[in-house]
Amino acid sequence: MSDALPDRLCSSPDSKFYDEAILSKGIGVRLNGEERTNVEEYCVSEGWARLAVGRTLDRRGRPMTIKVSGKIEVWVKGDGEKA
Known part of the structure; x- marks a missing residue:
């Protein structure tokens, strides 16, 4: 698997943007x-x-959610580096 994280990711298993393999690594936002x-x-x-x-x-x-706009940075928490 490549080190690149997806552009869009969701924590809900019902979503088409859900990826358990990536979420199990721990994602920082x-x-x-x-x-x-x-x-x-x-x-x-x-x-x-x-x-x-x-x-x-x-x-x-x-969970009830609100949508917030701004600059988004994501990384795998175990790496210590931002992706």
Whole structure:
């Protein structure tokens, strides 16, 4: 597998952008220079991320999210380098 991370990734198994192999390695996400731990989905090329809002759930049991725009940086946490 190449070291390149996908442009878009989602943590929900129902999404077509879900990739368990990549998520199991541990992905770090920085939004506008601040490392975030509550990212549910991101898209680097479009410059947005969906962030979980507290512990609230929607009617299907998934976390409620808000869409935030800005500069997105992602990396594999074990490497210590940004991708």
